Amino acid sequence: MSTRTTQEEIRRRRTFAIISHPDAGKTTLTEKFLLYGGAINLAGSVKGKATARHAVSDWMEIEKQRGISVTSSVLQFEYDDCCINILDTPGHQDFSEDTYRTLMAADQAIMVIDGSKGVEAQTKKLFKVCTMRHIPIFTFINKMDRDAMDTFELLDDIENNLGIATCPRNWPIGSGKDFKGIYDRESGQIVTYADTMKGTKEGTETLIPLEDQAAAQAATGEAAYEQLTGELELLDGAGAEFDVEAVRRGELTPVFFGSALQNFGVERFLKRFLELGMAPGGRTAADGAEIDAETHDFTAFVFKIQANMNKAHRDRIAFMRICSGRYDADAEVKHVRSGRVMRLSQPQQLMADERKILSEAFAGDIIGVFDPGLFAIGDTLCMPRDNVTYEGIPTFAPEHFARVRQVDTMKRKQFVKGIEQIAQEGAIQIFQEYNTGMEEIIVGVVGVLQFDVLKFRLQSEYNVEIILDNLPYEYIRWVDSPDVDMDRLSGTSDMKKIRDMNGRPLLLFINEWSPQMTIERNKGLILSEFRKN
Ligand code: G4P
Numbered sequence: 001m002s003t004r005t006t007q008e009e010i011r012r013r014r015t016f017a018i019i020s021h022p023d024a025g026k027t028t029l030t031e032k033f034l035l036y037g038g039a040i041n042l043a044g045s046v047k048g049k050a051t052a053r054h055a056v057s058d059w060m061e062i063e064k065q066r067g068i069s070v071t072s073s074v075l076q077f078e079y080d081d082c083c084i085n086i087l088d089t090p091g092h093q094d095f096s097e098d099t100y101r102t103l104m105a106a107d108q109a110i111m112v113i114d115g116s117k118g119v120e121a122q123t124k125k126l127f128k129v130c131t132m133r134h135i136p137i138f139t140f141i142n143k144m145d146r147d148a149m150d151t152f153e154l155l156d157d158i159e160n161n162l163g164i165a166t167c168p169r170n171w172p173i174g175s176g177k178d179f180k181g182i183y184d185r186e187s188g189q190i191v192t193y194a195d196t197m198k199g200t201k202e203g204t205e206t207l208i209p210l211e212d213q214a215a216a217q218a219a220t221g222e223a224a225y226e227q228l229t230g231e232l233e234l235l236d237g238a239g240a241e242f243d244v245e246a247v248r249r250g251e252l253t254p255v256f257f258g259s260a261l262q263n264f265g266v267e268r269f270l271k272r273f274l275e276l277g278m279a280p281g282g283r284t285a286a287d288g289a290e291i292d293a294e295t296h297d298f299t300a301f302v303f304k305i306q307a308n309m310n311k312a313h314r315d316r317i318a319f320m321r322i323c324s325g326r327y328d329a330d331a332e333v334k335h336v337r338s339g340r341v342m343r344l345s346q347p348q349q350l351m352a353d354e355r356k357i358l359s360e361a362f363a364g365d366i367i368g369v370f371d372p373g374l375f376a377i378g379d380t381l382c383m384p385r386d387n388v389t390y391e392g393i394p395t396f397a398p399e400h401f402a403r404v405r406q407v408d409t410m411k412r413k414q415f416v417k418g419i420e421q422i423a424q425e426g427a428i429q430i431f432q433e434y435n436t437g438m439e440e441i442i443v444g445v446v447g448v449l450q451f452d453v454l455k456f457r458l459q460s461e462y463n464v465e466i467i468l469d470n471l472p473y474e475y476i477r478w479v480d481s482p483d484v485d486m487d488r489l490s491g492t493s494d495m496k497k498i499r500d501m502n503g504r505p506l507l508l509f510i511n512e513w514s515p516q517m518t519i520e521r522n523k524g525l526i527l528s529e530f531r532k533n
Helices: 006-011 026-037 048-065 097-103 121-133 151-162 213-220 222-238 244-248 266-276 409-425 449-462 514-521
Strands: 013-020 074-079 082-087 108-114 137-142 165-168 170-173 181-184 189-192 207-209 252-257 282-284 290-292 299-307 316-324 326-328 333-335 340-342 345-351 354-357 360-362 366-371 380-382 400-406 429-433 441-445 466-471 475-479 496-500 505-509
Touching: 006 013, 006 360, 013 026, 013 097, 013 121, 026 074, 026 082, 026 108, 026 137, 026 266, 097 121, 097 299, 108 121, 121 151, 137 266, 151 165, 151 222, 151 252, 170 222, 170 252, 189 213, 207 213, 213 222, 244 252, 252 266, 282 316, 290 316, 299 366, 299 409, 400 409, 409 429, 409 449, 441 449, 449 466, 475 514, 505 514
Parallel strands: 013 082, 013 108, 108 137, 137 252, 165 252
Antiparallel strands: 074 082, 170 181, 181 189, 189 207, 282 290, 299 316, 299 380, 316 366, 326 360, 333 340, 333 380, 345 354, 345 366, 400 441, 400 466, 429 441, 429 496, 475 505, 496 505
16 A cells, blocks of 8 residues: 555656657667666676566567457556556557557657657657647657667658657767767766666766867767767757747657667656656546546546457456546446446556556556456546546547458358457457448458457357458548538549448548548548547
């Protein structure tokens, strides 16, 4: 039981997601954070990285044994008296709609960019979802120990590709084999690079004030020093002013450079991030009321439901983000949509590589509870006497589509039941041809792995075998204008009309530019990339 007050507990929490393109270094950075937090211990270990990776991926392994690798859960650890919740956003093959939904539960995001590549496709997609919510975004430009793009070019790339202003808080001195360290703009010191710290916390970096020209030149070399001072001059003339409020509104991203692998610049970044980052502040309810995190009683919303693919345990876990107050495992809470009052069953939290049953949790925390089949994504929970409903989580645009056929058409009933159930959990989205009945079902997913998950689950849980015929569409848009005549819509030749299970019209396109062309051809047509629920 915590000896701190609820308010103190909430104020020391930082809940965030790390967004990046695969291979930019998200896992490596997370491992280093865990190392500083003492959640994994590998100081001094030569095979540091391997050990760390093992610790982190252990809980992924647990999920795999449960039959599913599609996971986005949370790692909680302590650092500098802060309680940190990192929401895992699956990136590689297991990229899915859950990755987007997880961002709905984060108060801020760290964006990891590979210094040699700049902004990449997946970062862009995830960033878009973050801007929808105007959450603060902190940028870590990684792999500076490898040859990187020109620093100004990197910043331009972020500004042009993502539309957010940048404000570097430190500045790299060279990169790759010429990487000498960083200049910390806040302290006015050069921090020299040393790559001898693999797997350890102890750094051998030295700090040299920029004005101490002789010492600085000795550490970086004359040419690098000259380049640095030249770049800093340019930067002072051109860069955006640092404005914490603009950071908090999501309009300006503070940028830090470093190397996650070599553990350089990571702790500085973490410290600054914790200082500048936001504690849980509250959330707006569907009726517009502001629910304050510290003063309001317990409220939470479900952002992810994970089904167990193991036939023997058909349980589901609902992950919820606590938005306000304190959660007490002994107390009863209300599931607002059904009106049911209950005790949450087996509340648990993931701590690095183990699950622990918890007795209390606070705003900012994520808990996973056993779901008796009651919870749906977006549901609100609150105290029994209270009545809060948070806005639902939007439905995000799938990017891969396939037509589904049953092998044995006699099993129609099981097939429909199964596919509807899986869609309700939020793993897939199902659609129909615009003008026909239930015969043809089109499945849409954000990440292709979900097709395999669907096949596997229909077979193992519902005993239904299916064939998926891939469709060439990649872009889906919800038709948001109420009085558009779908039959008379003048679209592009690659357009297909479909509807969702509630009869709402949608359009599928093969080409990226087709949605815009269709808007131009139809006066008053509004197309949106996600659907508010
Ligand atoms: P991800 O989670 O974003 O997909 O990336 P991850 O951390 O797994 O890193 C991807 C690869 O990039 C890994 O190499 C990792 O060691 C490397 N890496 C991460 N940070 C840095 C860095 O700061 N500098 C350099 N030079 N490399 C970095 P790998 O060869 O794919 O994996 P492994 O064999 O090292 O495990």
